[in-house]
Amino acid sequence: MKKLTSVLMAALLCAALLLTGCAGGAKPAAGDDSAAPAPSENVTPAPADTSGDSASETEAKPAGKDAHIRVANLYGLSKLDPHDGWNGWYSCRLGISECLTTVDENVVLQPQLADSWEHPDELTYRFHIRTGVKFSNGNDLTPELVKASFERLLTITSRASDLKLASVEVDGEYVVFTNTEPCAAFPNVLSEPMCSIVDTSVDDSNFNEMPVCTGPYKVVEYVADEKVELEANEFYWDGVPAIRYITALNIGEDTKVDAMLADQIDVGQGANAITLSKLEGQDRVETVETLGSRVGLLQFNCDSTHATSDLNLRLALCYALNREVIAQIDGNGYSAPAATLFTASYGSEGVTYPEFSPEKAAEMLTQAGYADSDGNGYVDKDGQELILDMPLSSTESTAIQEAMQDMWKAAGIHVELRMVEDKMPERDEGRYDIYDTFYQTLNAGDGQTFLRNNFASPEYIGRNNSTNYASPAFDAILNELDKTTDPAGRLALFMKAQQLLADDAPWMFLYTRKNVYMVNSGAVDPTSVTAHPIDYYFITNKWQPAA
């Protein structure tokens, strides 16, 4: 009996271990920046997977004027006050909040709550506020409330410094913004979800659960870490949505496809690419996809105390990596190699960058003074083996990092993968040589803010410049960008900036993922759903229930 019991116990323990392995959920979302929110990516760990209970309690209603669907958006749920940190990305995804401007599926700036704007001088922008717009509580959107909303934004988040705002004034139907310095990308910056307009005439103490905005949907119930119940905004200015109710569920990226197949959600965004192949061969779920503007990349510590401060070594690291293989491992067909910060249509054509070349990698190592003098397969200098440190969060998948480690090993570069609970503090405190992450680079449809925040010299303004990269030439390009409003001129400058980054290699760009929306064709008309390359756009008033 004892033996039988011990056999059963061992079997149960192993089964439990296996089942734990199968469970998805709480994995921090992609690009570890899954592990914690990084400056420009607004990535937070998806809290515990609640798909089971919530979804079973929330049954979809058939099409019709009271159509009710269930969705799971990228990175799960978060608090919703658009002005609070990166929460605007969540309220924007759920179709709750809107800005004065927006960016369409072709990454072109479009008017939204402002229907036109003027740029009378280098420091001034005049936005005409669209008339007839109401907040979801029925209050009219007025220029005064727009001004008050920006004043609230400035007091709540430090990110508002991106706006370079000196003052906001009302002039009849216009809101007049005065910048502290030239800011040619200002209309784009206003499309960033943190600039969402909220109704400041009401009590804003619970805006993190129930913000009052102008989007096509409003929050009717907020259950932290579990679900957000949305209802169509009956006052919506651009046409009341045909789908009246939406339940947004908190589902981890590993289990979204399963939830879709189990009929627990009707539209899903941001499923783990590895799991998408489960959808093959079945008719009910259709996918709508586009290449995203979130880029998987490496950051090299350029601080002089690190070996990676040597440009030749950084270039050797770049030449040793095969982007095609890395994209295949990452996306299982849903990722594409990417060698530049921005997409091809955004000043990337003509940029030359280090492509996979073991010979060039060896040449760069030699130029950096490294050689394998002891014949152990790894290069060394002055009798000391080169060992580079790459921290990884213990909860993230390590497939890509292991592949890169292997490619570097083939080039003779010893990179150690160091597992830590959360790798982000390692980067923030400079304890790394190589750091891999995943960034949304075309925030607001313009790359200038991203370039400034991540690459400008620290003394210039580089708020998130964690690699300590500093280049007067790069700062000069940023200065020019501030003053250049002509689109062709801006594209030329973006190309120049990207070429400089390719030459100096403080970062290496690896791959871009497709933004894939899964759509239950029995509940939502897939032709009414458009995938957006910027992943903070998701729910719109254009979605139609299935016929």
Next chain:
Amino acid sequence: MSSYRKKAWMRFSLFMFLAVLFVLFALLAGFLAPKDPLATDYGHMLEKPGTDHLFGTDQLGRDIFSRILHGGKSSLLIAFAVTGIVAAVGIFLGTAAGYAGGVLDGIIMRICDTLMAFPGIIFTVALVSFIGTGLPNLILAMSLTSWTGYARISRALVLSVKNNVYIEQARLGGATGLRVLGIYIIPNILPSLLVNISQSIGSNLLTMSALSLLGLGSPPPTPEWGLMLSEGKNFLYNAPWMLSFPGMVILVCVVIFNLLGDSIQDLMNPRESIY
């Protein structure tokens, strides 16, 4: 020899043989593995089990069979190391507490009580998070949390034998405390502890695999069974062999070491039947 003893010996021999076989496989992995466990092959990623790759390949085209063989080395090494450290520390402190009694007994047992108040695996996870991941830290954290069981058992065993007449005789004959412990007490309680030692190899293997599954164990690309489970968990649908083979090996290994412990117990408890 009675038929019961014969059966007990047969079972013990069988499970000892299997346990030794497992250890040999791990030690001889370098000769037995058909491929380099770290060699990637991007042209053969996620290949099904077949003649080229007995257990298939993983997401980087590495041979899973070879990784399992090599993984035995680190997995069993940790399990044996933790068991050895825990048994040595636990038995030493438990024996000292039981034999000396008084203040020393009180101090050691209160430390035990304190440590046992925390759920073992959670305490281990917290410790690893605090002192950092990696093999040495994993062994340290697991050892720190599980020596208490041995201390309690060995203290109880010492208390049960220390007042026996032969111990009194030894003392009257002038034997020192250390001699009494080394010659009369420890040899008497060791067989009972062997059962625990053998069984805890299995449980330590499971704990270690669970910690690696959580990303708190060996760093990649080390071939280690728990880490292999962790790497395979995202591929359950696409490549179930990445999860099932390491899982099965862990299962079989744990069962063998548990049954080995049982068979030792059978050998030492002749009054009880096998079933």
